[in-house]
């Protein structure tokens with residue numbers, strides 16, 4: 001009994017670590033920039049596909065993972081341009097990119113819905129070669145990647161551009177009045193966000209042993225749920241501390257799912273479970289969404305920004 | 306005296322071509338020389354904010370011209386005008402980024418209109434400068450550099466916004482009823498601070514106010530907007546001997562009798 005729980009916990013930890021990058025990406029757009037970005041559901045499988053195809057070609061796992069990150073940057077750039085330059089509302093811009101990305105990811109995967117990584121070296125086999133168990137290898141690599149990402153983000157948000165980006169999400173009029181190029185800040189934010197999300201997709205594909213064209217469905221909900229759990233548990237944190245707690249949120253979310261799975265449900269029920277977790281969290285009184293997705297907004301202004 | 310701002314035949318019409326067509330500005334012509342501190346009065350809806358928005362660039366201009374320091378800025382976006390023009394809005398929430406700290410907000414303003422890069426957003430050497438600047442507000446803010454702006458009162462935030470607008474010397478500062486949302490006592494503090502900062506740096510300024518006494522007391526020139534035009538333009542000399550009663554009388558002469566029950570005069 002204790003053993004199974006420990007195993008459950010370890011597996012949730014490793015999974016949660018890899019998913020936390022998704023939560024971090026979603027956090028950047030939803031919270032820092034106050035934009036509802038759905039690109040995530042396209043950049044996640046894109047990241048998985050790019051990493052997988054690179055690995056199959058025998059490219060170094062670290063480079064393959066970085067390539068996925070770059071793919072995410074480009075996806076974010078497209079949404080950013082649609083939103084700012086073509087003035088398409090962010091929610092719609094993300095849906096457009098996500099839809100287009102489906103075809104692109106399919107092409108990356110050479111028209112297969114699934115591509116296996118069986119027998120290929122991944123970023124995790126590097127650590128396994130050091131003598132670690134599979135799960136420990138995932139946890140170690142996950143910790144390294146996530147901490148590098150968070151450290152870079154914390155440093156970035158303290159730079160002049162980083163401050164300008166946070167100000168843009170906070171008060172766009174004031175930012176413009178201070179000469180901040182708010183459109184550029186948004187585009188950059190979309191890029192970094194989707195880079196992180198593609199990175200999450202790349203790591204999870206390597207962990208699962210395959211890339212899946214349809215793996216993006218519902219991922220935004222997973223990201224949001226992790227954010228909400230983190231925010232409900234610990235309030236009013238600085239950005240650095242908040243990013244760290246997103247790891248916790250993602251792990252707890254995995255634990256909740258693992259417990260749900262103990263109840264003899266079908267794997268496909270996971271999405272319903274995700275949706276329900278999100279509903280419960282959103283019903284909590286203190287939770288807030290980006291201004292263009294405000295709770296109970298009767299004026300349907302959700303398509304305005 | 307060198308000319309700082311020239312507004313040539315500025316028109317602004319909202320909902321043009323509809324039944325709700327609203328011709329707010331109908332040919333504004335103004336020239337400001339360096340050091341001019343112009344107070345602007347006018348009834349609600351006279352177009353005072355519209356005028357400032359046109360100068361700052363938040364409203365596109367279809368007819369007319371804005372020239373700043375000899376350069377035509379009519380078509381420049383807000384962000385490109387920010388280097389030369391700073392603003393303080395009526396709503397204290399508008400001027401600062403809530404989730405950023407006091408020093409982060411000040412650091413943003415230090416870079417107004419400058420290129421931003423990957424250097425530290427808040428620089429060590431700037432902290433002392435921020436502290437000394439905050440100290441002169443006399444609001445005990447000098448030791449709260451790390452406080453989130455959102456936790457401060459409206460008056461404190463407005464004072465900081467004012468400081469931010471002058472931290473990097475602007476060629477022109479626009480103040481739009483920036484004390485209207487404050488309680489009377491804070492309002493006086495912020496108004497005195499405004500005058501101090503403007504005088505110290507010899508700034509060229511536009512200050513919209515609904516308070517006739519303030520309009521007379523501060524600045525070296527007084528303008529009244531009415532029906533989209535400059536209805537009164539008084540010099541420093543004319544202002545010196547002005548009283549609220551006289552000003553109302555002059556206004557009535559200019560625009561007729563309908564002013565009596567005008568909301569502005571209740572202020």
Ligand SMILES: Nc1ncnc2c1ncn2[C@@H]1O[C@H](COP(=O)(O)OP(=O)(O)O)[C@@H](O)[C@H]1O
Nearest residue numbers: 319327329347348349350351352353354355356
């Ligand atoms: N962006 C806008 N769109 C449409 N009408 C506007 C806009 N801004 C101002 N107006 C209208 O223009 C008129 C002048 O407004 P404003 O310049 O704010 O007046 P004031 O600041 O003098 O009180 C008002 O009738 C207002 O409703």
Ligand SMILES: [Mg+2]
Nearest residue numbers: 353354355481
């Ligand atoms: Mg106004």
